[in-house]
Amino acid sequence: MPWTDRQQALLQAMGLRVWAEPEHQPAPAVEAEAPPLPTAPQAAPASAPRSAPVRPLARPPALAPVTQTPAPSLAPAVAVHTATRADLASLDWPGLRSAVAGCQACGLCSSRTQTVFGVGHTQARWMVVGEAPGENEDLQGEPFVGAAGQLLDRMLAALQLSRAADGPPERSVYIANTLKCRPPRNRNPSAEELAQCEPFLVRQIELLQPRIILAMGRFAVQTLLRSDEPIGRLRGRVHHYQGVPLVVTYHPAYLLRSLPEKAKAWEDLCLAAETAEASAA
Numbered sequence: 001m002p003w004t005d006r007q008q009a010l011l012q013a014m015g016l017r018v019w020a021e022p023e024h025q026p027a028p029a030v031e032a033e034a035p036p037l038p039t040a041p042q043a044a045p046a047s048a049p050r051s052a053p054v055r056p057l058a059r060p061p062a063l064a065p066v067t068q069t070p071a072p073s074l075a076p077a078v079a080v081h082t083a084t085r086a087d088l089a090s091l092d093w094p095g096l097r098s099a100v101a102g103c104q105a106c107g108l109c110s111s112r113t114q115t116v117f118g119v120g121h122t123q124a125r126w127m128v129v130g131e132a133p134g135e136n137e138d139l140q141g142e143p144f145v146g147a148a149g150q151l152l153d154r155m156l157a158a159l160q161l162s163r164a165a166d167g168p169p170e171r172s173v174y175i176a177n178t179l180k181c182r183p184p185r186n187r188n189p190s191a192e193e194l195a196q197c198e199p200f201l202v203r204q205i206e207l208l209q210p211r212i213i214l215a216m217g218r219f220a221v222q223t224l225l226r227s228d229e230p231i232g233r234l235r236g237r238v239h240h241y242q243g244v245p246l247v248v249t250y251h252p253a254y255l256l257r258s259l260p261e262k263a264k265a266w267e268d269l270c271l272a273a274e275t276a277e278a279s280a281a
């Protein structure tokens with residue numbers, strides 16, 4: 001079957017040449033599955049069986065309504081040591097950002113330049129969840145900058161999506177990392193660090209109430225799906241996080257090092273787009 005215009009645009013944005021082939025030519029053979037990523041520091045059991053249906057596209061129930069009443073930031077003593085989901089439940093976007101900025105709940109606070117809260121439209125339909133800030137993110141205070149960020153932006157642009165904070169919500173993406181502070185020398189985050197930081201991501205999702213979550217990379221997947229299965233086994237079907245459809249794909253930084261996986265990431269993005277459209281219907 002020939003690629004649709006949107007599929008071709010996405011392939012082009014990702015640097016793939018598949019769409020340049022004649023229309024009748026079959027899609028390129030899928031490369032051998034990438035080897036499993038290194039063992040995670042800790043993970044809970046998978047949330048869905050491998051044989052789960054590919055597209056449970058029914059619109060999920062909405063998350064609890066979010067109050068528009070400005071809420072105060074956490075008191076310093078709370079923000080520093082014991083930010084739990086209950087602590088954060090009343091915070092709006094500014095309050096949550098302030099709580100993250102003041103957080104010292106794990107040791108990463110001592111080596112960060114600044115926290116990396118998130119970027120994008122706070123009413124976006126799409127949410128991209130990455131892993132941890134790298135050096136550039138730590139310096140700029142924004143997730144997904146540098147080459148990986150540029151690749152992500154091109155992938156999103158192929159779907160007419162943008163991280164711009166002032167665009168139409170239906171064409172906007174909010175981007176956040178699982179971890180808000182950079183691990184020194186870009187080491188893998190520990191299970192404890194991921195657990196300490198998770199309530200911030202949970203609150204971001206509650207506030208945004210996205211129609212689709214795109215989880216990029218194994219630490220995002222481990223946090224949201226409680227699964228340590230390789231990305232290759234989790235991608236290609238729709239999962240759910242608290243009722244929100246969730247699609248798993250590779251991190252753009254990995255795609256830069258493993259070009260054959262770009263075709264799979266393209267498939268994942270198309271699945272996410274179809275799922276988001278179905279949930280909006």
Ligand code: SF4
Nearest residue numbers: 103106109180181197
């Ligand atoms: S990584 Fe998260 S939990 Fe740790 S200090 Fe930074 S904001 Fe706090």
